[in-house]
Amino acid sequence: MTKLWRRHRWWLTPTLLILPAAVLFSVVILASAVESLWISLHEWDGFSPMVWIGLGNYRELFADPQFYVSLKNNLIWLVMFMLAPPLGLAIALLVNQKIRGMRLLKSLFFIPLVLASVAVGVVFTWVYTPEFGLLALIFRTFGATAPAVLSDENFVTFAVVIAALWPQIAFCMVLYLAGLNNLSEDLIGAGRVDGARGWNMLRHIVLPQLTQVTFIAIAVTVVGALRSFDMVSVMTSGGPFGSSEVLAYQMFEQSIFSYRFGYGAAIASVLFVIMAVFIAWYLTRMIRADERGG
Amino acid sequence: MTFKWIEKPSTRRNFLKGAGGISAGALAGFPMPALSQSSEVTIISDENNADALRILRRIAADFEKQSGTKVVINNMDHEAHKTAIRNYLVAGAPDVCFWFSGNRMRAFVTRGLFDDISDLFEKEKYKDVLGATTGAVTVDGKQYGLPTGGTMWGMFYRKDVFAEHGLTVPATWDEFLAYGQKSKAAGLIPVSMGTKELWPAAGWFDQMNLRINGLDKHFALMNGKMAYTDPVLKPVFDHWEELIKQGFFTPDQTSFGWQEAGAFLAQKKAGMMNLGAFVKATFPEQDLEQLTFAPFPKIDGALDRYEEFSVNSVHIPANAKNKAGAREFLAFFYQPENFGPYLEPGGNVPPRNDLPASKDPLVNAAVESLKTVAGTSQYYDRDTDPDMAQAGLVGFQEFMAKPERRDAILQRLEGTRRRIFKI
Numbered sequence: 001m002t003k004l005w006r007r008h009r010w011w012l013t014p015t016l017l018i019l020p021a022a023v024l025f026s027v028v029i030l031a032s033a034v035e036s037l038w039i040s041l042h043e044w045d046g047f048s049p050m051v052w053i054g055l056g057n058y059r060e061l062f063a064d065p066q067f068y069v070s071l072k073n074n075l076i077w078l079v080m081f082m083l084a085p086p087l088g089l090a091i092a093l094l095v096n097q098k099i100r101g102m103r104l105l106k107s108l109f110f111i112p113l114v115l116a117s118v119a120v121g122v123v124f125t126w127v128y129t130p131e132f133g134l135l136a137l138i139f140r141t142f143g144a145t146a147p148a149v150l151s152d153e154n155f156v157t158f159a160v161v162i163a164a165l166w167p168q169i170a171f172c173m174v175l176y177l178a179g180l181n182n183l184s185e186d187l188i189g190a191g192r193v194d195g196a197r198g199w200n201m202l203r204h205i206v207l208p209q210l211t212q213v214t215f216i217a218i219a220v221t222v223v224g225a226l227r228s229f230d231m232v233s234v235m236t237s238g239g240p241f242g243s244s245e246v247l248a249y250q251m252f253e254q255s256i257f258s259y260r261f262g263y264g265a266a267i268a269s270v271l272f273v274i275m276a277v278f279i280a281w282y283l284t285r286m287i288r289a290d291e292r293g294g
Numbered sequence: 295m296t297f298k299w300i301e302k303p304s305t306r307r308n309f310l311k312g313a314g315g316i317s318a319g320a321l322a323g324f325p326m327p328a329l330s331q332s333s334e335v336t337i338i339s340d341e342n343n344a345d346a347l348r349i350l351r352r353i354a355a356d357f358e359k360q361s362g363t364k365v366v367i368n369n370m371d372h373e374a375h376k377t378a379i380r381n382y383l384v385a386g387a388p389d390v391c392f393w394f395s396g397n398r399m400r401a402f403v404t405r406g407l408f409d410d411i412s413d414l415f416e417k418e419k420y421k422d423v424l425g426a427t428t429g430a431v432t433v434d435g436k437q438y439g440l441p442t443g444g445t446m447w448g449m450f451y452r453k454d455v456f457a458e459h460g461l462t463v464p465a466t467w468d469e470f471l472a473y474g475q476k477s478k479a480a481g482l483i484p485v486s487m488g489t490k491e492l493w494p495a496a497g498w499f500d501q502m503n504l505r506i507n508g509l510d511k512h513f514a515l516m517n518g519k520m521a522y523t524d525p526v527l528k529p530v531f532d533h534w535e536e537l538i539k540q541g542f543f544t545p546d547q548t549s550f551g552w553q554e555a556g557a558f559l560a561q562k563k564a565g566m567m568n569l570g571a572f573v574k575a576t577f578p579e580q581d582l583e584q585l586t587f588a589p590f591p592k593i594d595g596a597l598d599r600y601e602e603f604s605v606n607s608v609h610i611p612a613n614a615k616n617k618a619g620a621r622e623f624l625a626f627f628y629q630p631e632n633f634g635p636y637l638e639p640g641g642n643v644p645p646r647n648d649l650p651a652s653k654d655p656l657v658n659a660a661v662e663s664l665k666t667v668a669g670t671s672q673y674y675d676r677d678t679d680p681d682m683a684q685a686g687l688v689g690f691q692e693f694m695a696k697p698e699r700r701d702a703i704l705q706r707l708e709g710t711r712r713r714i715f716k717i
Contacts, residue, residue: 047384048405060713129554130546148546151695239490240548241692256377258681 033272040265046255050262057266066242067267070250073157074226074274077246080161081168081225085217088172089210093202095173096180106177112167113174121234124163125150128235150236153243160244164231168224172217179213180206215286219279226275247271334364335619336388340375345639353632360626363619383407387611389620395430395441395607396672397516401680402609408438409610414621418628427645430605430672439607440628443642445570446660447497447602447673448587455482455562455584463588467533470591474542477565486564487543487694488555492687495694496674497602498568499686502530504600505593509669512600516677518715522707531704533593535697548695570604571641571656585656589663598668604676605645685710 005012040057042050061067095106112120127134130148139146149159183206191205207214229248232238238245238253245253247267255264337354341347347369354365368388370378379393383402393399402408415421415437421428424441431439449463456462459480464470474484489495503512506529514520515527537543544555544564556576558564567573568590577585589601608627610620627633634649643660644652652658664670674690675683689703711717 046380047407128549130549148549151546151548237490237492239492239688239691240695241688253684258684259380260681 036265036268036272039262040269042262044261045259046261053262057263058270060263061266061270066245066250067247069242070245070247070267073244073246074228076157077161077164077225077228078222080158080165081221082218084165084168084172084221085214087165087169088174088217089176089214091169091173092176092180096177109170109173111170113170115167117164117167117230118234120167121163121231124159124166125235128159151240153240156236156240156244160231160235163235164224164228168221172221175213175217175220176210179210183209219282222278222282223275226271226278247274333362333619334366335390335616335623336366337368337390337623338375338379338382338388339367339369339392340372341369341392342372343640346636349636349639353627353636354623356632357623357626361622363622365623383611383613387613387615389610389614389616390608390623391611392442392606392608393439394672394676395439395605396676397678398676398680399431399439399607399609400433403433403438407612409612409614409617410436410438411440411610411621411624412436414440414624418625420628423646423648425647427605430645431607439609440624441645442606442608442633443637443640444603444605444645444660445572446643446664447501447568447570447604448589448660448663449566449568449591450559450571450573450585450587451566452559452562452581452584453586455565459565461565464591465588466591466595467593471536471540473565474537474540478541482562483544483558483564484542484566485537485544486555486558486567487547488550488552489547489691489694490549490551490554492691493673493675494552494555494568495690496683496687498534498694499530499690500602500671500674500677501568501590502534502593503527504602504671505590505597506530506533508594508597509600509671512671513677516671516674518679518682518711518717522704522711527704531693531697531700534693535700538694538697543694548691571643571654571660574641574656583655587656587659599666600669600671601664601667602673603643603664603667603670604672606642679714682710682714 039050041052041054043053043056044050091109095102095109128148128150130136130146130151133146135149136146147155149155187205187209188201191201196205227248228246229252232244232246232249233252236244238249242250248271251264251267251271254260254267339347339350341350351367354367357363358365375392379391379402382388383391384407387407393402399408415428420437420440427441427444428437430441431437451463459477459482461473461477461480462469464473477484487494487498500512503515507526511520511526515522515524520526544550544558547555550558552569552573553576555564555567556569556573559567559573560577560581571587574582574585589599592599608624610617610624614620627636628646630646630649633646634644637644637649638652638654641654641657643657643664652661671677674686678686685707689707693700693703
C-alpha cells in the first residue's frame with residue numbers, strides 16, 4: 001500500500017486536495033448556473049410543472065421598461081462604485097503615516113466593514129428619513145428642507161449607492177493598507193536618492209507596486225456593484241415604484257414575489273453574461289499589461 | 295511501462311472503491327433517529343405576536359398531556375414564511391401549517407398541496423359556528439382549512455384628536471372632503487399613508503373600488519375578468535386623484551412604512567389611517583383607549599356596504615405524515631377555551647360565533663360592524679393572482695406619487711393582466 005501511495009502521490013495528493021473544492025464548486029456554482037439557464041427557457045412558478053417557452057422570457061425582458069431602469073441603475077452603481085478604490089487609497093495613504101492616534105483613526109475607518117451591510121442600510125435609511133432624519137435635521141439648521149431622497153426617483157439610486165460606498169471604501173482601504181505594508185523599502189529609498197517626493201513618489205514608485213492590489217480592488221468593486229442587492233432590498237425594496245431596482249433585485253422580486261422563476265432566471269442569466277464579459281475583458285487586459293511591463 | 299499502465303487504473307478503481315466505501319459508511323454511520331411518526335405532530339407557524347405564540351405553545355403542551363402525542367412547533371418570521379411555504383409544502387411538509395384563506399389558499403388547493411378536511415368540519419359541526427366565514431376556506435364545496443383570526447379594515451382615528459379639533463367622522467364623500475379641509479386647517483395630515491411596503495396603497499384602491507363599483511365588479515377585476523383600462527375604473531381614479539391633489543395623504547409617503555405611518559396617527563400628527571386593528575402596535579399602551587375606527591365613507595350611496603375582511607387560516611398539508619394526529623390537534627386547538635385566548639393578543643376578529651366577547655373593544659366593534667356588511671373582500675394582494683398583485687401594488691404606489699402617469703400605469707397593469715390571465 002505504501003509503495004502504491006509513493007508511486008502515485010504525485011497526482012493523488014493534488015487531486016485529493018482539490019477534490020472537495022471542485023465538487024463543491026461544481027455542485028453549488030456550476031450546476032446551479034446551468035440549471036438556472038435551463039429554467040430561464042421555461043415558464044415556472046416554483047412548483048408546478050415547467051412549461052417550455054424557448055426564448056419567451058428573454059423577448060419579454062428586452063421589451064420590459066423595468067429591465068432598462070434596472071440596467072441603468074446597475075450602470076450608476078458601477079460608475080459610482082469606481083470611486084471606492086481611489087478614495088480607499090487616499091484614506092489608506094492618510095492613515096498609513098506614523099502619527100500618534102492614527103491607530104484609532106484607522107479603526108474608525110475600518111468600522112463600516114465590520115457592520116453587516118443590512119445594518120448600514122437601515123442606518124442610512126434613518127439618516128434619509130424626511131422630517132426627522134439626520135439629513136433633514138442638518139438641512140433644517142441651515143433653514144432648508146431636505147429632499148426626501150428615498151422617495152425621489154431621480155435621487156434614490158444615488159442615495160442608496162452612497163450608503164453602499166461607505167463599507168466599500170473601507171474595504172478598498174484595507175486592501176491598500178496591506179499593499180502599502182509590502183512596499184519595497186529599497187525602491188522607495190532609491191527613489192528618494194533620485195529626488196522623488198510627493199506626487200512623483202506616489203505616481204512612479206508607490207503606485208506601480210500596488211498594481212496587484214488595484215487589480216483586486218477594482219475587480220471586487222465591479223462585482224460588488226453588479227450584484228448589489230442587500231442595500232436596495234433594505235433601503236427601498238426597489239421603490240419608489242421600481243425606480244431603484246437593479247438587476248439582482250429585479251430577479252429576486254420576480255422570482256420570489258411574483259413567483260416567476262423562469263423570468264427571474266432569465267434576468268440572472270443576463271446579469272451573468274454582463275459580469276462574465278466584464279471580468280473576461282478586464283482579466284485579459286490585466287494579463288496583457290502584465291506581459292508588457294510586468 | 296506497460297505494466298505500470300495496467301496497474302494505474304486498477305489503483306484508481308481501488309481508490310474510488312475506498313472513497314465510495316467511506317462515504318457509504320458515513321451515510322450509514324449516522325442512523326436517522328427512530329421517530330415513531332404516528333405519535334408526533336409538527337406545526338409550522340408564522341406568529342409574530344409573542345403573546346399569541348406563547349399561548350399556542352401552551353395549547354400544544356396541553357394537547358401533549360391529554361393525548362400523549364408529541365407536538366413540535368417551528369415558528370418562522372411572518373414574511374419569510376410566505377416564501378418558505380412554497381418549498382416545504384412540496385419538499386418536507388409539516389402536519390399543520392398556518393396560512394391565509396381565500397385566493398391564497400386556493401392557489402395551493404388547486405395544486406393539490408392542502409388536505410381536504412371536510413370530514414373534520416362534518417365531525418365537529420364547524421359550519422354551525424362559522425356561518426358565512428366557512429366560505430373563506432371552501433373550494434368547490436370542500437373545506438381545506440380552519441379560519442383563524444380575521445382583520446377588519448377601516449378608518450382608524452384617535453377620539454381625543456377628533457374631539458380636540460372638532461372633527462366628525464365622515465360618512466359620505468362630501469363630508470370626507472370637508473373633513474380633509476378641516477383637518478388640514480388644524481395642522482393635521484388628513485390621512486396617514488406609508489407606501490414603502492407597497493400594500494397600503496392597494497388597500498386604499500380596494501376601499502374606493504368597493505364603494506364605487508361594488509363587490510362583484512371588484513372581484514371581476516381581481517379574477518382577471520375585467521380590464522384595468524375599463525371605463526368603470528375611471529371614477530375610482532378620479533376620486534383618488536382628487537384626494538391626492540388636495541393633499542390628503544402624507545407627503546413623501548414612499549419613504550415611510552406602515553408602522554411609521556401608524557406612528558403619525560399615534561403622535562397626533564395625522565387624523566385618520568386606513569388599516570386593520572393591528573395599527574394598535576404603533577400606539578403606546580396608555581393611548582390605546584383613544585383608538586377607534588369607522589367604516590370607509592360612502593361614495594355611491596346606492597351601493598350596499600362591502601368591506602375588506604381578511605381571514606387567516608390553518609391547514610393540513612397534503613404531504614403531511616400524520617394527518618390523523620393533525621386533525622386531533624386542530625379539533626383541540628379550535629375549542630373555544632383554547633382558540634379564544636389564542637386570538638386575544640393579536641386583536642383579531644374571531645371567526646367562531648360562540649366565543650365570549652373579547653376584552654378588546656376594537657374587536658367587539660369590528661364584530662358588530664361585520665353584522666351589517668353585505669359582503670367582504672380580503673385584500674388586493676390576497677384576492678388577485680400573486681404575480682398580478684405585485685405589479686398592482688407597485689402601480690398604485692406610483693399612482694399615489696405621480697397621479698399624472700395614470701394612463702401609463704393602467705396600460706402597464708392591463709398588459710400584466712393579459713399575460714397572467716392569458717387573454
